[in-house]
Amino acid sequence: MTTQPSDNDLIAQVLRGNQQVFAELVKRYQNFVFTITQRYVDSREDAEEISQDVFVKAYRSLRDFRGDSKFSTWLYTITSTTCITHLRRKKQDVFSLDQENVFARAENLNSGFNANEVEQKSKINMVNSAIALLSPDDAQVITLFYKAEQSLDEIANIMGLETNTVKVRLHRARQRLKEKMEKHFVAELNDLR
Known part of the structure; x- marks a missing residue:
C-alpha cells in the first residue's frame, strides 16, 4: 500500500x-x-x-x-x-448560499448512472437544498465544517471570529439545518428511515 x-x-x-x-x-x-x-x-x-x-x-x-x-x-x-x-x-x-441549486450544480458535474451514486447524489442534493435555505452565515459555517472539512480554529481564522463563537454558530446552524430539513423534506427523510 x-x-x-x-x-x-x-x-x-x-x-x-x-x-x-x-x-x-x-x-x-x-x-x-x-x-x-x-x-x-x-x-x-x-x-x-x-x-x-x-x-x-x-x-x-x-x-x-x-x-x-x-x-x-x-x-x-x-x-x-x-x-x-x-x-x-x-x-x-x-x-450567496441562499441561491437555489448552487451546490447541486457543483455536485452534478460528475454525474453517473450507478444506482448507488444516484441515490447518494439525491441525498447530497437534499442536504444542499436545505443548506441553501439557511442564512449566508449559517450556510458558510456548515459548508466550511462539513464540505471543506475545516477545523473550528481554521473556520475562526477564515471568518475572523473566535473559536468559541464558531463552535456556538456551528451548533445553532446545525439546529436550523435540522429544522429546515424536517419542514421542507419530510417525504425524503421518511424514505431514508
Whole structure:
C-alpha cells in the first residue's frame, strides 16, 4: 500500500524546483475551488476562469504559505478573495448560499448512472437544498465544517471570529439545518428511515 504525499510534502517539492508536482495539488483541490467559486458566480465559464486564476495565484504565492493552517484553508482564502475581486471588476451581485441549486450544480458535474451514486447524489442534493435555505452565515459555517472539512480554529481564522463563537454558530446552524430539513423534506427523510 502506497501512501499519498501530504500537501506540505508536495509544496516542499514545488519550492525546491519541481513545478510539475503542483499539478497534483491542483488535482486534489480543483473540485473544492470550483465549488466555492460557484457560490459567488452564476456562470460556469466565469467559475472555470476564476478557478484557473486561483491556482495561478496560489502557485505564484506558494512561498508565502507558512503551514500554520491546512493548505485548503489558505487556498479557500485565495479563492474567496479572487471571487470578490472578480465580482467587483464585473460589478455583479454576489451570489450567496441562499441561491437555489448552487451546490447541486457543483455536485452534478460528475454525474453517473450507478444506482448507488444516484441515490447518494439525491441525498447530497437534499442536504444542499436545505443548506441553501439557511442564512449566508449559517450556510458558510456548515459548508466550511462539513464540505471543506475545516477545523473550528481554521473556520475562526477564515471568518475572523473566535473559536468559541464558531463552535456556538456551528451548533445553532446545525439546529436550523435540522429544522429546515424536517419542514421542507419530510417525504425524503421518511424514505431514508
